[in-house]
Amino acid sequence: MTTPEMIHRSDAAVSIELQTPDMTINIGPQHPSTHGVLRLIANIDGERVRDVEPVIGYMHRGYEKISEVRTYAQITALVNRIDWVSGFANEVPFVVGVERLVGIEAPPRAQYIRMILSELARISSHLVFMSSYPLELGATTPLMHALREREYILELIEEVTGGRFHPNFNRVGGVKPNYGGGSTTKKQSMDLPAGFFERTRSAMDRMDKICEDIESLVAGNELFKMRTVGVGVIPADKALEYGLTGPNLRASGVAYDLRKVENYLPYDEVDFDVAAQNGGDCYDRYVVRLEEIRESAKIVRQAVDKIPSGPLQAKVPRVLKVPKGQVYSRSENPKGEFGFYIVSEGGKMPYRLKIRSSSFSNLSILPWILKGQLLPDLVAIMGSLDFVLGDVDR
Template sequence: MSDMSTRETVMPGTAPGEDLLIEVTGDGDFQTADMQLSIGPAHPATHGVFRIILEMDGERVVDAHPVIGYMHRGFEKLAEHRDYRQIMALVNRHDWLSGFSNEMGVALAVERMLEMEVPERAQWIRMLIAEWNRILNHLMFTGSFALELGAITPMFYAFREREDIQHMLESATGGRLHFTYNQVGGLKIDLPKGFLRRSAELSAITRARLQDYKDLVLGSDIFQARTVGIGPLSTDVALSYGVSGPTLQATGIPEDSRVTEPYLKYGEIDVPVPVGENGDSFDRFYCLLHRIEASLDVIDQIHDHMPSGPVNVKLPKQVKAPEGATYVRTENPLGQLGYWLESDGGRTPWRLKMRTPSFSNVAVMPHLLRGTLVPDAISVLGSVFFVVGDIDR
């Protein structure tokens, strides 16, 4: 069509500091422009205050611009004014679904700087709780991803399972989300009586119930129609964006810090890492669901290994990391979590830099969303698992 001209016009103020170029097609009275659809910051699919601006041609997404920072709470700065005990209570809140793993990362960093010998039992218990925490997290996303695709029931089932697990963890830690169970050098207090028995019981129950999710979600024809081939992520792109966790494993790489760079006692046990093939929404969900199973395997092994003994070491009144810096990476439920801890020898860190999995996972979103339909955009949004607090920190 030679009489159609294309030009670009600037739409102001859609993203902070960044005007969007909108392509206007057509002449005279018949001009069409792409529609901008602002999903979020308060939208049911973004579970949190995440915003993404979609430029759409009909229902097709031409481009996507994630707008992050609505939930920026300044964790890194706050940490510079907190001693290490207070940081434990702080960091379990940036990714509120992986509280224990976050605490553990900081504890590991400080312990490494102090060259502290953490009691064996504390390390095994840390692994046990961390794996349960991982299952809690994955159950949440199992439910929420299905919910985003319109299936309401898995969410309730997931919460049924979560409730049992949270109750058990509460009996040990006193918390349901923000456990605050770690301290430098181990754990605050040992497990209560009967915890390990309950843990073994729940492991069997959860394993049996996983079949429900496979029948209800994974095996459902409609679910497969909505996810197979949607938002495929290639290994190269995933690595270049720094994607990790189930999102990366879905592309076919069995990358898992627990295996590739074992911390705690993960080196002594066998950690299964499920991988996908195409890196599409289905594979991401497949990895997520099978990571629950893998964690249950790990938990069963931990039960067999649990030693007796103390769970913490005697600490000085004021824990001070010696001058220097260290980087600790752990496999958080959503991917790789890194803490860069730099200390000038004081009671607070001089700098605590966080490398959170959600941030990198969300960074790849525009790449995945281009060319999809709105419902597929939701499918991608739900399957690149993220927690908004973990993005914005």
Template sequence: MSNEASAQQLSYIENQASDARVNIELETEGMTLNLGPQHPATHGTLRIIVRLDGEQVVSAEPVMGYMHRGYEKLTEVRTYPQVTTLVNRIDWLGSFANEVPFILAAERLMEVEAPARAQWIRTALFELSRIANVVLFLGDMAVQLGATTPVFYAFRDREFVLNQIESVTGGRFHPNFDRIGGIKDDLPKGWIQETKDVLVRINSFCEEMEDLVVGNEIFQTRTRGIGIIPADTGLAYGLSGANIRSSGVDWDLRRDGGVGLIHDQLDWKVWTHPDGDSFARYWVRLQEVRESCKMVGQILDGIPSGPIMAKVPRIIKVPPGEAYVETENPLGIMGYYVISKGDLVPYRVKIRSASFNNVSITPWVLKGVYVPDVISILASLYFILGDIDR
């Protein structure tokens, strides 16, 4: 860790500790508390061992691997089209987005490019899966803080997005729809109009969350100034996506160096927040859902006609080479480093998942906070267990 970062961390802990000065003077024996693996807060099987002094966290160490499925090994014995079935399960709330970078990496190695229409539909589904993913976060964060109602609204409106994804791909959760050189099928009849109606719903859901959660004084006292991550520390830990944008880093792969998707042809905005606290992370994600709605709306209006598949051989053999493709997934930057030896199967696939890096900052950021803040910080970092354990 750089000196600057550790100095910042020290001053942060000091500030936190000054509230609990009494505790330090009375010097009590610490307590070790297990959060998880089957803990209601960790929607999944993440275990966090926290050492407590009273209610203050002295140290926190996440324990993972309860859901490790060995995808990096399994990809070595799956053909390229079969791999998409596996990687679907990494971030299960925005499954389609997981397929995209892998397919793009394979396409780069094969030097094929999907036709324009396929790229537009891909981008539409990519953004729809982001909406499906982040909408649930918007409700879930509130329920972690004790407000039960928003999560029901989130599930209610997410259902419509899933319906749209299902009517194109046939799968609500695991579409397995992206193909090397294009997509599996064309859009069904009437889909564009239906999706527009759904976008209106999602927009009104965002308004609702703005009133019910963001505008709530208790929510603000619970999240503002809690779990502050300075930009340089966040970058050194590899935080990405909304987590790093809420620390003021204006960096979004959809705009800066996106490949294969058509975000650069759309009119949208990258939102950042200077604070870097839990509130900022919630706020940035809320804005991103709105931007996604805007993007999908533009795609629906401008979708070109044409073929949906490029010419690719029936049995896909990828020429030897290496490629790393990353995209801005709902949880952050997701990348696949694919090494091919000209075989039916990849030689090695390194999966760079967003949540793994996002959660790796927890031992640093949880130091010195109170137990309730552990929950609000973890919830605002927003991880999917499948995305950590792969």
């Protein structure tokens, strides 16, 4: 602390430096823009962020440990709660992994249903982003419009699976057959609900319409561009260095999509493009997701046309015993690479289950990207990375 006397006594040329200590501010765990319970310890100098330390773990539910005492069928119910915005998409890599361990494959019709519902989950997740991201920038209206359209997707998911967020629809070796037709004892297996394909097609037409609307009303808005273009630029090398995946990576110019690389669902039988941009800023991350809604709608349309008939379930023993071994199975989730490393010592439960969640890796770039940004841009960048705290903490 410099007192006036000390300044007076110094015989050097008078250079009084104003003492402006940085302010440490706790953003979260309860804060409107942290999407849950993320806490950022930010050192700020006025509006400028000096450095940021993310603190996670407020929503740790211990799924990896719980899974060690749950059967494989029970674990599907857990994993769709990891990233609750796209519940169905989380189940797929897990059951595919177990199927690989056991050495069975789901019948083609089940695989197509998985693909359709995964893409619906992707659209629904991206629509949540379309609604929440403008909200972070202060625009309240896109929220309602995108969420209204998401309702059509959720209805489709609900009529097939019975759940809007937590479908729990995948089984090892296929998907859950719907039992119905009056008598439950009869166990007559029902297929997809009647008229599902028509409703899906019309919903996909709605998605094209809403994409056009969003493109002209939000992405084309001059103020929106002022807030996002050139903000939070992540170069391709940094994105790879920090392990970014999914739309965040593709926005930086790396057109890497596990749907093209990994053979976990019959994506090679449908025709779609990998949406990618080159800028790596918030605006590009937004546009990539907008494009992905269109591509997903394209995939769903083709899958609905091409879906083969056949059984929904492969032959699986009533009590599933998985042989000794280990497997890493991954998929392209709405938020990036989502993987399960399953170690089996033989038996009904896994010995160890490691979840590689996309949001956790995407979040790791925060300290680097937020350094030196303005406080309003902190919110804009954080929102553009589109993470879900349940996916970060597991």
